[in-house]
Amino acid sequence: MKTEYTVVIKQEGDWWVGWVEEVPGVNCQERTHEELLESLRTTLQEALDFNRQDALTAAGQDYREEKIAV
Numbered sequence: 146m147k148t149e150y151t152v153v154i155k156q157e158g159d160w161w162v163g164w165v166e167e168v169p170g171v172n173c174q175e176r177t178h179e180e181l182l183e184s185l186r187t188t189l190q191e192a193l194d195f196n197r198q199d200a201l202t203a204a205g206q207d208y209r210e211e212k213i214a215v
Contacts, residue, residue: 150165150166150167150168150189151165151166151167152164152165152166152182152185153166154178154181154182156178159176160174160175160176161174161175161176161177161178161180161181162174162181163181163182163185165185165188165189168189168192168193170192171185171188171189171192172185172188173185173188
């Protein structure tokens with residue numbers, strides 16, 4: 146299952162900058178629109194992986210995982 150996220154992008158001079166609305170701290174800057182989108186995808190995936198591992202580490206042992214939707 147793929148989850149969709151919203152990115153806010155704009156061109157500032159020679160650079161493209163972008164932010165993922167739903168995940169604070171996920172932002173990038175690249176020379177082209179295509180490079181920006183790829184960089185945002187990569188950075189978002191890394192942030193999600195890090196947050197997932199951080200949550201599992203904080204939970205320790207004897208936890209359970211459940212899915213929720215908003």
